[in-house]
Amino acid sequence: TNPVYTGLPTTIFEVMSRLAIEHGSINLGQGFPDVDGPEDLRRLAADALVAGPNQYPPMMGLPELRAAVADVDRRFYGLDLDWKREILVTSGATEALSDIITALIEPGDEVVLIEPLYDCYLPLVRRAGGIPRLVRLTPPEWKLDVAALEAAFSDKTKAILLNNPMNPAAKVFSREELAAIAELCVRFDAYAICDEVYEHIRFDGRGHIPLMTLPGMRERAIRIGSAGKTFSFTGWKVGYVAAAPALLDPIAKAHQFTTFTTPPHLQKAVAAGLAKDDAYYAELSGALAAKRDRLAAGLERLGFGVVPCGGTYFVSADVAPLGLGANDVELCRRMTVEAGVTAVPVSAFYAENGPSHFVRFCFSKRDEILDEALNRLGTWI
Ligand code: PMP
Ligand code: GLN
16 A cells, blocks of 8 residues: 555644543643733724725735734834835644745755654655754753754754744743854755744843844844744734845745745735734733743642743653652653643653653633632642
């Protein structure tokens, strides 16, 4: 019989969410807020849906959304992007990643990837025939070893894929680390695929530095954002890509043959969202910082070894101090079934042999849900 490609795994988010539903567990596994984003934006989307048109919007995205992306990037980062040539709207950051890898990576191209890896990176790179060159960060420090990173680059390197702020490490890369990455990209003539979907979710005064703003990177970096994260509409699947025309053109070609476009009413609402004042953005991080502290303090009290979180809405915790004698995968299964609380095993974010005693919790949940999860864990442990 004709063999079928079996290289695509089932994502850990699907595995854990399915198990959570089956057992009526509190789902702190898959990352999504349990309260929807701004009501004014939902009304705007609803009104636009009713008023129409509900036909294919332009392939590159609604002009008003593309202009809004360029405006907000100028406002926060001083980036000077020409929305007509340098911004593309996609159906979520996931589609953006797929388009970019389809467009850029040819069989035999090497791609530098930093573990822990967001779920789709490795499958997409491999499916494109790319050769992953893995550089590992390990908890609790998640320290970037610049010498190891340098060793992963070669004259076959096509690109590095960088997630900053980083899921699940909750690490925000420092300017020095970013400068080292940029220097390697320039030296090895590599592109940088920058997954910056958590750009507006950072804590304790940390800023966000798009790699694109560093010397030599304006023409090499491809920047990805998502309304799922910035407006707490993960179900909308509205993403955007910024890149120099020579890069954006082939990416837009891939987009033509993937989704071609994204629902117009959602694009319209996201355009209005991006124009919100600075207070909106500050409040997003501020509210999440309080939730991070709430969950982290509760986990500490229960004996988890909580790993510091500088950005994203995830916190990882060392389960070894609990002495429950199971690896992270088994522990997450048991926690769901026995305690009624779901987390994600951190080893799932490694190609193989990852750290085996850390689990990731999503804290973008109502306070009473976080408290109930902590109660359940307390009873269980
Ligand atoms: N990249 C990272 C690091 C993410 O955490 C996520 C979403 N959870 C995505 C990409 C995908 O974003 P979207 O839902 O917009 O496709
Ligand atoms: N990004 C989310 C997470 O890290 C999940 C997204 C998804 O399920 N595809 O949990």
